[in-house]
Every structure is written in structure tokens, then in C-alpha cells.
Amino acid sequence: MPESVGQFEQIILTAILSLGHQAYGVTIHEKATRLAAPKKVSLGAVYVTLDRLEDKGLISSRLSDPTPARGGRSKRFYRLEALGERALEESAATAKRVWETVTEIWGDFAEGVRRRPKWSPVRPK
Amino acid sequence: MPESVGQFEQIILTAILSLGHQAYGVTIHEKATRLAAPKKVSLGAVYVTLDRLEDKGLISSRLSDPTPARGGRSKRFYRLEALGERALEESAATAKRVWETVTEIWGDFAEGVRRRPKWSPVRPK
DNA sequence: ATATTTCTCCAACAGTGTAGGGTAAATATG
DNA sequence: CATATTTACCCTACACTGTTGGAGAAATAT
Numbered sequence: 001m002p003e004s005v006g007q008f009e010q011i012i013l014t015a016i017l018s019l020g021h022q023a024y025g026v027t028i029h030e031k032a033t034r035l036a037a038p039k040k041v042s043l044g045a046v047y048v049t050l051d052r053l054e055d056k057g058l059i060s061s062r063l064s065d066p067t068p069a070r071g072g073r074s075k076r077f078y079r080l081e082a083l084g085e086r087a088l089e090e091s092a093a094t095a096k097r098v099w100e101t102v103t104e105i106w107g108d109f110a111e112g113v114r115r116r117p118k119w120s121p122v123r124p125k
Numbered sequence: 126m127p128e129s130v131g132q133f134e135q136i137i138l139t140a141i142l143s144l145g146h147q148a149y150g151v152t153i154h155e156k157a158t159r160l161a162a163p164k165k166v167s168l169g170a171v172y173v174t175l176d177r178l179e180d181k182g183l184i185s186s187r188l189s190d191p192t193p194a195r196g197g198r199s200k201r202f203y204r205l206e207a208l209g210e211r212a213l214e215e216s217a218a219t220a221k222r223v224w225e226t227v228t229e230i231w232g233d234f235a236e237g238v239r240r241r242p243k244w245s246p247v248r249p250k
Numbered sequence: 251a252t253a254t255t256t257c258t259c260c261a262a263c264a265g266t267g268t269a270g271g272g273t274a275a276a277t278a279t280g
Numbered sequence: 281c282a283t284a285t286t287t288a289c290c291c292t293a294c295a296c297t298g299t300t301g302g303a304g305a306a307a308t309a310t
Contacts, residue, residue, distance in 0.1 A: 004164055006297050007132040008265080014223050017230055025257065035222050038215070039129055045299050047259060052297080066307060071255030073306040089234060090163070092227040095220035097160050098139050102217040105142055109214060131266050131297080133274050150289065172290055177266080191276060196286030198275040 003056060007038075010095070011035050012049050013088045016059060016078050024075040025050070050078060058084030091113040127211040132199060136160045136222070137174050138213045141184060141203050149189075149200040150175070175203060181210030 005013065015031035016023040025047060033041045053059045059078050064073045080088070129182035130138065141148040150172060158166045160215045178184045184203050205213070 006299060007135070010132070010223060011219070014226050018226050025259095035226065036126065036219055039219075042300060043257090044259085045303070047257095049211050049298080051259080066174065068308085069256085070308045071257075071306085072308075073255090073257055075256090076258070088227065089231075092224055093165075093234075094136070094161055096224045098135060099217055099221045099224060101143050101160065106214075109218075111137065133267055153289075165270055168288090169270065169290080174267080174293095176290080193277085193278045194287085196275085196288075197277075198286090198288055200288070 003058060004054075005058070005091050008036075008045065008049055009053060009058075011041075012053065013058065013084055014092070015082065016080055016084075016095050017088065021077070021079075023078045026075075028078070029076065040072050042064060046097045053084065055076075056083075057081060058087055097124065128183060128208060130178075130183070130212050133161075133170065133174055134155050134178060134183075135213065135216045136166075136169065137178065138183065138205065139211055139217070141205055142213065146152050146202070146204075148203045150202075153203070177208065179203075181208075182206060183212055184220075 003047070011032050014035060015028045019027055019031060025043070028050070029041060029043050029046045032046060035114060050059070054061055058081060060075045060081055061078045064075045064077055066072055136157050137153060137212055139160060140153045146155060150168070153175070154166060154168050154171045157171060175184070175186070175239055179186060183206055186201050186203045189200045189202055191197055
């Protein structure tokens with residue numbers, strides 16, 4: 001049974017996955033911000049979560065060489081470890097089930113306006 | 126900007142939504158267990174979370190009359206409030222984005238075996 | 251030297267997740 | 281009726297996750 005991750009951890013793992021070999025603090029923050037919108041994501045939250053995920057062995061990191069650009073100090077790049085992949089699989093499967101369940105009732109509201117519910121909102125006796 | 130909910134809270138809200146007017150502790154527990162599988166969900170966790178969601182005004186409850194069945198004591202039925210609907214909408218939209226992002230890389234692994242990644246897992250320099 | 255830019259990291263606290271056991275209210279049974 | 285059985289609710293206590301805000305390090309630019 002894989003480690004189970006929280007909501008924000010899931011977002012961070014997803015960001016790392018999608019960034020491939022360009023995953024470091026700043027880019028992860030950008031990706032995470034898009035995933036979590038309209039909610040704001042602070043940089044501090046990202047780094048703290050990266051630390052914890054690394055402690056749990058779900059991701060690993062290595063420090064790069066500096067790049068020849070203004071402010072181009074070295075970056076800490078992250079990658080998903082096998083444990084992290086399994087945790088994300090499980091967690092994403094639950095996300096899918098949630099989305100599908102909500103969609104069955106409300107329709108695909110993310111694509112526009114929310115539709116009518118299947119049943120009328122009658123209260124039990 | 127809607128209240129934001131955690132992972133388990135999202136599952137509970139989703140369970141309530143999908144149960145319609147049959148949402149009370151035991152049925153919510155069953156739904157939540159299916160949504161969160163293979164992870165186990167304890168009944169205690171469900172009730173604590175229901176309490177907190179009610180305190181925050183995302184759901185409301187009312188006590189029913191007992192039913193004439195063995196052990197048929199009265200149930201506390203829950204329903205989504207407007208705040209809860211908005212919180213779930215936002216939260217489910219993020220779940221969708223996570224699922225889609227993961228799917229772009231790994232394919233729809235929930236339907237069977239995980240496919241190959243789009244890029245090779247090369248580390249940065 | 252000093253300013254500016256990019257980037258990492260820490261400390262502290264609030265909020266969420268979880269287990270396990272306790273309690274209550276109904277019907278069934280001898 | 282006393283006790284068993286079934287269904288259901290609720291609390292306590294603690295671990296883990298989420299979040300903010302700011303400090304500080306390492307580059308290039310002027």
C-alpha cells in the first residue's frame with residue numbers, strides 16, 4: 001500500500017511529473033499555482049512541502065550548477081521516485097473518482113455553467 | 126473566494142452530493158470508502174469531518190425520526206449548503222486538472238496498465 | 251562596492267486526518 | 281422484563297499537512 005499524500009502534496013507531485021527535468025522551486029511554484037487556481041500558492045509552502053516529500057522518499061533532489069544569467073544561482077532540481085509515482089497514481093485515481101462523481105450530478109461545470117441536478121433537492125422526512 | 130477544503134473533506138462533500146437525500150453517517154462512510162479505495166476510512170474520521178464541515182457552514186444537518194426496523198434509531202441527515210457547493214466545485218476543478226495533467230504524461234492508467242512517459246527520465250545537468 | 255535578480259530555506263502556528271473507544275436508541279428473544 | 285443484538289452517533293487525543301512571512305545566499309549588473 002503506497003504512502004498516501006495530502007492535497008497540496010498531490011499538486012506538488014503532479015507539478016514535478018509534468019515538468020520533467022525542469023522541476024525546481026520556481027517552476028514548480030508556477031505549475032502548482034495554475035493547478036490550484038484560483039487559490040494562491042506561496043513559495044514558502046512549496047519549499048516546505050518539497051522538503052517533506054523528500055524526507056518521505058517520494059522525491060529526490062540534486063543541486064545544479066549556476067547558469068550564466070543575472071541572478072542565475074544554482075537550482076535544486078527534483079524528480080519523482082518510485083514511491084512518489086505510486087503515491088501519485090493512487091491519489092490521482094481518487095481525484096478522478098471525485099471528479100466523475102461530481103460530474104454525474106452537476107455535469108461538466110468546469111466547461112461553462114453548472115447544469116441542473118438529476119434529482120430535486122428534497123429533504124428527507 | 127470559496128472556503129477551501131482538504132482532501133478528506135472533499136471526499137465527504139462528494140459523498141454527500143452523490144447520496145442526495147440519503148446522506149447520513151453510515152452511507153457517507155460507505156461512499157467515502159469507495160471513493161478513497163484502496164485506503165481505509167474509519168467511521169470516526171467521517172463524523173469528525175462532518176462536524177467540522179458543519180461548523181464551517183459548508184453542510185447542515187437534521188435529525189430524522191427513527192425507522193421501524195431493528196436497530197433503526199434516528200439518523201442525522203446531511204445536505205450541502207451553498208458554501209459547500211462552491212467549495213466542492215472549486216476543489217473538484219482542481220482534482221480534474223490534476224487528473225488531466227497526470228493523464229497527459231502517463232495515460233489513463235486507471236483503466237489498466239500505465240503507459241510509457243512522453244519524455245525519457247533524463248536528469249538535468 | 252552596491253544594487254538587483256533569482257532562488258532556497260526556516261520557524262511557528264493553524265488546520266486537517268485518523269484511530270479507537272464510548273454511548274445511545276431501537277427491535278428481538280426467552 | 282432483562283438482556284442481547286443491531287444500527288447509529290459522537291468524543292478525545294495526537295500526528296500529519298497546509299500556510300505565512302521573512303531571512304539569507306549566490307549569481308550578474310552598474
